[in-house]
Amino acid sequence: MLRIALTGPESTGKTTLSRLLAEHYATTWAPEYARAYLEPRSGHYTLADLEVIARGQLAAEEAAAARAHRVVFFDTDFLVLKIWSEHAFGHCPEWILRQIEQQQYDLVLLLDVDLAWEPDPLREHPNLRQHFYSLYHSELSSHVSNFAEISGPPARRFEQACYLIDELLAAADRPTLVGARPNPAPDSPQP
Template sequence: MPVFSVLRVALTGPESTGKTTLSRLLAEHYSTTWAPEYARYYLEQHGPGYVLADLERIAKGQLRAEQNALQAAQLQGRPLFFCDTDLLVIKIWAEHAFGICPPWILRRIEEQRYDLVLLLNVDLPWEPDPLREHPNHRQYFYDLYQRELREQMSNYAEISGTPEERLEQACFHVDTLLGKTGAWRLPATFRA
């Protein structure tokens, strides 16, 4: 089976903005794969206390999850896959918690570009969770993500509103990406 280029769509943004739910819904909508957020799995296994070395392990786990989702999308012949979070989350997390981000993560962010990044706004209510830390700093972090994406000159779109509106907006941007790249030339049975 020939290997073909698969588009990468990342969902990023502060805590409790619906990244996981929207990633799952988009993967279902487009009948493709998604890379779950590895940080949640890691912290559930090791507890909410962490050091910088833990963030590096989380970053490596996230990259493995993305690689697995990519390979699965290729095997299924899908034109794209979704990533529930990205290394930008690790960068902002590390710089906020420890004042630095490991250089290899910064290099990887530069090397690994996404075809589209969906930046989720903080207009959903905060959902308490023992693994979440900053209920009163979401706008601050949102502004950091927005600035980083602009500085990277990323192809990104801001997503806001109700969960239904978020899905509709995200699908619009993904459909636009697929149309621009010509990747949306699948049989109608694969279309959502």
């Protein structure tokens, strides 16, 4: 099962792309739990709420993975919670930091801020998107080797993501022979 996370600043198309990819690959995706949690609270939250949101996100990921076929998509990751927490409260709960270390994704798609900002009552920082993008890029560059930047208009983002996912699926489908040695070239001496 391939696990693909989408991350990045607000209003970069994570939800739309997650849903489209899940439909395209006939599988499941985990929506961002924070949205469902914060909507009835009119967007107000405390540091304690972030840990509740993190646990809800983890449960949503596990539920989506249990129903998935070959690949599952996550409309956010714990890096979002870390950056959000550090910006809003100056630090991140230790449990969330430990979860970041434990979670493993086959690919993380970092969505660029080159889409127009779409106002939303839960979105907070329209003028800080480039700043946040730089934070995401720095964190991923330091800790994750399997991430790709996705940019451009929505159709191009979808094409970029599909290309990367198709490559991963093709690699996963290739048979691996344990202990097999490559065949020598026809003119090379035999051992």
